[in-house]
Amino acid sequence: MLCLGIYGGIGGALASTVAVSVVGKIFTRLRGLAIVLALTGSALGGVVFPFLLRELFPKWGWAWSMRFVGFTIAGVMIPGTLRFIPFAKLSRSHHHTQLVVPSQPSADPAAPTPRHRAASATINFAAFRVPAFSLIAAAFFLLEFVIFCISGIFPTLANWAGYPADTGYNIVAIVNGCGCISRIGAGFLGDKLGHYNVLFTSTCVTIVCVAVTILPFGTTHIQALYVFAVLWGFSSGVFSSLIPACMGKTCQTKDYGRCFGSMNFTVSFALLITVPIGGQILESIGGMALAGLYVGVLCMAGGCILASRSLLVQSWFDYKVRI
Known part of the structure; x- marks a missing residue:
């Protein structure tokens, strides 16, 4: 497990x-x-693997089940990685076909010609000087904090409600299945109505869903937990899919990779602390307090999304702009 976690x-x-x-x-x-x-x-993997492991553990045991999962992941990752090989050629051809404006001849023949700085693969902390980028990165940090914490404690909540471990597998599969559907719909709506607009609306709807399902009933009624799993699956799919598109509006296309990597670097700290904090709150205070924490974090994330959008459109209340 340690090797799996690290590598x-x-x-x-x-x-x-x-x-x-x-x-x-x-x-x-x-x-x-x-x-x-x-x-x-x-x-899709979040739907397949829970059911797959549920069938493999009783038949093959832990060791061979993990080996099978590893071989499956390798079989998918290798051809997927090979698909990135043409990207360098595509980037070079795109660069060479851009319009080049000839520079004026220098008055001094011996004057050195300007050189372009080579692109760096390091984390671009300078991107955080842009307020709109910093705010959408903060929103991503907060949303991922909630997404991974909820995904990690779903089986525990089902167990607290008095249901077997199979119920936890089913809930995780439901969340990922709904997320698979919502991602496609969110991408289509985002391109039509604006990625920021769809993301902010989805955040507001999610706050209401958490407040009326898991906050009062999530740890005692399995029906409420199933309803919340469906709603949360749709919401988390929207969050994960639209944040990268929203971030692209705060930087130039040539800097997209470095900015996205910088944002993910900060978000990794949220993933590091979210499950321990959520588990400790769940054990010491209870599920209602944890759900209240989720609502508060989602409210802060919605505020960051709205502020980032407002900086880009230069207005807090102009909701007609499709951005």
């Missing part, structure tokens, strides 16, 4: 960040739909 975390972070960055950099038109189609695979 799986490093590999997953590198693969997901590079993959989304490549898609976001190539597709400047219909970027939202392109990103959500690329991210649909993660939600």
Whole structure:
């Protein structure tokens, strides 16, 4: 488990960040739909693997079940990684076909010609000087804090409600299945109505859903937990798919990869602390207090999204702008 956590975390972070960055950099038109189609695979895996492991554990045991999962992931990742090979050629051809404006001849023949700085693969902390980028990164931090905490404690909540472990598998699969559907719909609506507009609206709807389902009933009624799983699956799919598209509006296309990597670097700290904090609150105070924390964090995330949008459109109340 330690090796899986270390190497799986490093590999997953590198693969997901590079993959989304490549898609976001190539597709400047219909970027939202392109990103959500690329991210649909993660939600689909969240549906398949819980049911797969539930069947494999009793038959094969822990060791061979994990080996089978590893071989399956390798079989998917290798051809997926090979698909990135043409990206360098595509980038070079795109660069060479851009319009080049000839510079004026220098008065001094011996004057040195200007040189372009080589692109760096390091984290671009200078991006956080842009207020709109910093705010959408903060919103992503808060949303991922809630998403991963809720995903981690769903089986525990089902157990507290008095249901077996199979119920936890079913709930996780429901969340990812609904997320798979919502990602495609969110990308299409985002390109039509504006990514910021759809993301902010979805955040407000999610706050209401948490307040009326899991906050009063989530730890005692399994029906409310199933309803919340469906609603949360749709909401979390929108969050994960539209944040990269919204971030692309705060930076230039050539800097998309570095900015997205910088944002993911800060979000990784949210993923590091969310499950321990959520588990401690759940054990010491209870599910209602944890749900209240979720509502508060979602409210702060919605405020950051609205503020970032307002900086881009230069107005707090102009909701007709499709951005």
